[in-house]
Amino acid sequence: MNDKNKRLLKEYLEDAHMRGATEQSLSGCKNRVSKVLRYLEEQDIDITYVRMKEATAYQGWLIETGRKDGKRYAVNTVHAYVKAAAIFFEFLKRSNKIQSNPFKEMKRVREEKKLPRNLLKEKEINRFLVELTKWNECVGLKKQKRMYVTHVVAELLYATGIRISEAAGLAAGDIDFRRSLLTVREGKGGLSRVCFLNEYAKEVLGVYVNEMRDILANEWNERNSMLLFGVKWQSFGKIMNRKLKAVSEKLKLPQVTNHMFRHMVGYHLLRSGCPIRHIQEILGHKAIKNTEIYTKVDKEDLKVILDTYHPRSFKRNTPTVSKQNER
16 A cells, blocks of 8 residues: 555544544454555555546445455445445545545445344254353363353353444443443444343353452453453454354354344344334344344244144144035
8 A cells, every 4th residue: 555545544543533433443444445545556546536437446346356365245245345435535525635425426235134044043042052051061271261251251142232342342340230231332333332131141240250250360461451351352253253163063053153142132032022122222223224134034934924824724633624515
C-alpha cells in the first residue's frame, strides 16, 4: 500500500476509535478498507477519481475474483466489504478529501439473512453441554483447564446469547450475582446492554469466579489479567472453536462454533413460544429484521407440523375406511 493510502487508513481508524469503535470493529475495518485501497492501487486509480463505475467494478471484482485462493466470497462477505468501503469513503467526504461517496449511491448486492445449517436442537445441545461438564476426564492438566474454561464459556453463551467478542471483553465486576445480571460493555456498534443469567449459568460462573479463576490466573499475562477469561477476543474465539469442534466430532454432531450458540438461543426461544420482540431484546438486536431470521423453520419442522395438523394426515388408531363407506 502506498504512503498516501496508509496515511488515510490511519486517519480513518483514529477517527473511528474516537467515535467509540471497539477493538474488534477496528480490526475488521482495517482489513476490509485495506482491501479496497489495494484494489484501487492495482487498478492505478486514485481515491479522488473513484466514481459509480469504479465502485461497481470493485463489487464485481469481489464477487468474481476477490479471494486469493480463487474461490468465491459468500454474498454476505461481499456485502461487508462494500459496506466498509462506503463507510470509509463517507469519512473521506466528511473530511473534505472527496466530493461524493459512490459506494453509498451504488446498488449493492443484497445481504442474505439466513441461519447456519445444522443448528443443534434442544436435546442435542443439552447432550453437548453435558459432555463439556466432563472436563476433569481429559488427560493432562492443561487439557483439563482448557476444557473447563470451554464449559464455563459455553454455558455463558447459551444462557445469554452474547457474542464471543463480548464474552472476551467481560471483567469479573460486570457480573451481578445477587440480581443475576451481566453487563456487556461495548457490544457490537459500541452499545452496552444488560443480560440475564439463568440459575445454572450463574452457579457455573460463580464457581469459576470464586474458586477457579485465581488458579488459572498464572497463565495470563499482566495486560489481560483484568479480563474475566484473561484472553483477548482474537485468540479466545479460535481456542474455543478448536475445543468445540473436537467435542462435536466426538459426539458425532454437526460442528458447533462460538457464534452458533447465539443463533441457538434465538432459535430455541422462538420454538418454545417466546415472542420475537423479547428475543430481540435478549440478543440486543437493534433492528427486528435481524431477529426475524429465527422465524425461518427448517424442512423437518414443516414436515412434523404438516403431519400433525393437516386434516388428511394418517391417524394410527383411525380406520382408513369409514363404516359408512363400508356399507
